[in-house]
Amino acid sequence: MKPLQVGLLGIGTVGSGTFKVLQRNQEEIRHRAGRGIEITMVADLDVARAKAVVGEGVKVVGDAREVIANPQIDIVIELIGGYGVAKTLVLEAIAAGKHVVTANKALLAVHGTEIFAAAHAKGVMVAFEAAVAGGIPIIKALREGLTANSIQWIAGIINGTTNFILSEMRDKGLDFDTVLKEAQRLGYAEADPTFDIEGVDAAHKATLMSAIAFGIPVQFDKAHVEGITKLAAQDIKYAEQLGYRIKLLGITKRSAKGIELRVHPALVPSKRLLANVEGAMNAVVVNGDAVGTTLYYGKGAGSEPTASAVIADLVDITRLHTADTEHRVPHLAFHPEAILANKGDLPIVPMSEVVTSYYLRLRVADEAGVLARVTSLLAEAGISIDAVLQREADEVGGEGSTQTDLIILTHDTREGTLDEVLARVQGLPSVLAPIVRIRKEELS
Amino acid sequence: MKPLQVGLLGIGTVGSGTFKVLQRNQEEIRHRAGRGIEITMVADLDVARAKAVVGEGVKVVGDAREVIANPQIDIVIELIGGYGVAKTLVLEAIAAGKHVVTANKALLAVHGTEIFAAAHAKGVMVAFEAAVAGGIPIIKALREGLTANSIQWIAGIINGTTNFILSEMRDKGLDFDTVLKEAQRLGYAEADPTFDIEGVDAAHKATLMSAIAFGIPVQFDKAHVEGITKLAAQDIKYAEQLGYRIKLLGITKRSAKGIELRVHPALVPSKRLLANVEGAMNAVVVNGDAVGTTLYYGKGAGSEPTASAVIADLVDITRLHTADTEHRVPHLAFHPEAILANKGDLPIVPMSEVVTSYYLRLRVADEAGVLARVTSLLAEAGISIDAVLQREADEVGGEGSTQTDLIILTHDTREGTLDEVLARVQGLPSVLAPIVRIRKEELS
Structure with a gap:
């Protein structure tokens, strides 16, 4: 069976890696995919640099639309990035019946709904393993x-x-x-x-x-x-x-x-x-x-780690594009009707409705009763304390310092509740600087 | 579209988990798979216990062959384990045109070649995510x-x-x-x-x-x-x-x-x-x-973590079984001809041909020159040393001890070479007990 023909839009760091890995491991990849996968056409604004990367035998053009218009091309890889021209080209490739592979997280996070709907309607796959966490599948x-x-x-x-x-x-x-x-x-x-x-x-x-x-x-x-x-x-x-x-x-x-x-x-x-x-x-x-x-x-980035994900998508498309489009792996894991319903x-x-725990750092006057005043405000709001770290004033501000740091770890609380209390705590005369608040995730 | 019907052979820990999770998350799973997936028939030697697990509405039989013979069943899950009857049943399910999901690592590691060849010839899928590392995909x-x-x-x-x-x-x-x-x-x-x-x-x-x-x-x-x-x-x-x-x-x-x-x-x-x-x-x-x-x-084991992998295979089969069998994801990642060729x-x-590094522990007489004799034997064989830890005799054998432990970390060496040298080291009069040798993997 003839190799699948791939057109690459944008041959920078990730594009070069994709071309290189696809060539270096072509035999193994063919043995996994069941047929060859070849980049036969590349579009890049810098035609000379692109030619230097791919050498003879691959057609290099300056206009991405030539790639999309080529009826020989089965899959288009979009590595241009951003929301602008990349969006137009991806939608045009879909309209032309090409499967699309992209690493463009910005595009999909913002315009994914429109893009996946177009792909679903046309029966083509849009794969984007490279968009999240590079080479990690x-x-x-x-x-x-x-x-x-x-x-x-x-x-x-x-x-x-x-x-x-x-x-x-x-x-x-x-x-x-x-x-x-x-x-x-x-x-x-x-x-x-x-x-x-x-x-x-x-x-x-x-x-x-x-x-x-x-x-x-x-x-x-x-x-x-x-x-x-x-x-x-x-x-x-x-x-x-x-x-x-x-x-x-x-x-x-x-x-x-x-x-x-x-x-x-x-x-x-x-x-x-x-x-x-x-x-x-x-x-x-x-x-x-x-x-x-x-x-x-x-590795979440880099030329070959990201290329690893791009090529995995190419192999997936090779293996799966003949499957029944109504059941084939949905772009966003769930079938579109379910996503709409959800x-x-x-x-x-x-x-304000998120419930998590917090690290608080308060620069306070080094005087009796500060900890009591702060914790009683927290307690009134039902926020319970997991740990307190109070520093010696000398350690924090140097010899003779009259200020110190008070660090408090809270148990789980509603963020809106915490914010209200912190506004009150901030108003205490003993609290000398803006309170630092960092969320804490136990991940258990 | 009517739900895929699944027959389960063996409803122990993993089987019960599979039944439970498939029921609990049935709506989400259907929204992902594009159609329902239902266990409609269970075979287990302990029919009463099986009935207690699945309740009404699921047919429970004592003879696995009744499940395989049922033309309504699309997929057979084998959770019996071992090389014996499990092998026969898996091959019979394949012959009957059923897709198979199994967690049986022993069966596939020993008889995989025969089983995958049969499945390939029949055009059915044999999925086994649960066979390695439980719920980890x-x-x-x-x-x-x-x-x-x-x-x-x-x-x-x-x-x-x-x-x-x-x-x-x-x-x-x-x-x-x-x-x-x-x-x-x-x-x-x-x-x-x-x-x-x-x-x-x-x-x-x-x-x-x-x-x-x-x-x-x-x-x-x-x-x-x-x-x-x-x-x-x-x-x-x-x-x-x-x-x-x-x-x-x-x-x-x-x-x-x-x-x-x-x-x-x-x-x-x-x-x-x-x-x-x-x-x-x-x-x-x-x-x-x-x-x-x-x-x-x-989690590499347990009822629901392993069930997670079994059900992922069911969803995969639902999504992919209509794909062209010549290109569909091959059982062992590579197409059969490539595996034969490789x-x-x-x-x-x-x-003896493996090259790695080693941890060696020698119980030796606490006397001058022992380390020199051991390391010169290693050096003669071209084995270089990464680190040495020599314990005080008192710490190892107590007050007045005349023995001590000598720990050596080597750099990479051929295992056969090391074994030959260790036989010579073992023969030194100062080496008082069998040498302990553990491989060391830097994983870099």
Whole structure:
């Protein structure tokens, strides 16, 4: 049988890796897929660079529409990124009856509903393993491996840049700005790192996982997104003393009022495997009612790790595209009618309704009765305390200091309730600086 | 569309879990699979107990052949276990045109070639996610998620009983026999624990992973199988002091001479996530040339975790059974012709040809020159030393002792070479007891 012909749109880091791995392992891949898979056409604005990557024998064009219009092409890989032209091209490829593979988390998290509906109507597959956690087959695990389960929650380190920064901050006791510059120098952070450090990238990925796990539409606009830019080295240190590490987590969770979807820094118990995921690595923990807790770990970015996911999608399409389209693995794990039905029953809950526990750091006057005043306000609101760490004033502010840090870990409480109490605590004359509040996730 | 009808052979722990989870999550599962999946018939020797589990509305019979003969049944789940009647029934179900789901690692590791050939000829699927690492979707990750890769090696904690025993030995400093009794009391070890503690169960699972990873036939008869019964508490302690933990690993690895397939205790660096997998949990590390190192963690046994894998297979069959049988996901990841072709190119290598590093413990006379004599014999054979730990005689044998322990970590060496040298070292008059030799895997 003749090889499947693939057209590649955008041959940067991931595209080059895809081309290289597909060539290097072509024999093994053919033995797995049952037929050859060949990139026969590439579109890139930089035609010369693209030609240098693919060499002779592959047609390189500057206009992506030439690839889509080619009737020989069975599958289009979109590696352009962003919401703009990528969206138009993906929809055109679908309209032309091509299967699509994409690593574009931003596009799918925002426009997934429209794209998957178009693909479903046309009977083509849109595969996106590479969009979440790079080479880790987490989409496959959620969509196919854990189908028996009512998924309870997912918590993941799904952005390598921020995990690298947090690991360095902890290891070296440095603050955020210093480490960010180091990360940029080493290539772990981009020149404009906003999407990574503000949590947007992680929120795109968490949005996709929430849809697949719970059978709801992608709803990036309803995600709570908080980055790591305000994290202080001292909070990482205090957390460590209390037996926790701070990680930027993408969390989605089934709760009484719907589905939580949130990205923010969180304290994680040091003994959890997730807390020990260091550097630029990714890991996702999935809890299902039957399977319990499972974890998936690996490289979340990079040329060949991401290419590994792109090619796995190519093989999947080769193996499965002949299956009955009404039953074939649905794009978002659930069949479209079920997703529509769930939308009302499973709304994304506002942050004020989220129930979790908290780390609080208060800069207070070093005087009698402060702890009592703070804890009694918490107690009045029904917030119970798990642990308190009170520092010696001398240690915190130097010899003769009249200020100290009070660190409080709470038990589970409704975030709205906590916020109200914290406003009152903030008003106490002994509280000398804005209260630092970081969520704590036990993941048990 | 009418629900797929499933017949269940053997309703013990996993069978009951499968029935329960399929009922509890039936709506979600139907929304994922695109149609209902129902167990409508159960065969078990203990008809009364089976009836008590499934209640009214499900036909319970004592003879499995009644299930296989029922033309209404689309899929047969085999949860009887063992090589005997299970083999006959699986082959009969295939011959009757039923898809088969099984958790039977022993059966597939020994008779997989015959069973998969029969299924291929008949055009039915045989799914076995539950056979390896319980609820962790590791078969799916290897067979579908990592298809881009030339897999380099796999190392897994794939037997919960032995991992529980090793965790307890380390935590409490107890020896094997004591902990085994404790494990039996707690239900973590069976009354006859031979298959677990001698490494046979892990070898069945490693055999299946080796076939899927490398495209070779299942060859349990060529696996090297070594259990944990000879492990001493003191080796766990010394390993800890050197920065390692001892785990029973199932390993399969691509090497210059073919494929390694071995189960044995091994030192693993304490900083690796795999070393921190405690209690009855399972975890598998997979290294591929494109993706790098990935890890999959979760419960490797138990009623509902294993049921999670069985049901995932049912959903897979529902979604995929209409795909072209020539391209549909192959049972062992590779198409049968490729597996046949690889058999000659990728033989299982004998242990004497395995290259790895070692932990050696020598009980020696506490006298000058012993270390020099031992290390010069190693050096003559080209074996270089990574670390040496020499204990004070008093610490080892008590006040006035004239014996001590010499612990040596080697760099990589061919096992056959090491064995020859160790025979010579054993002959030294200063070496007072049989040398303890445990393999060391850096997993980097």
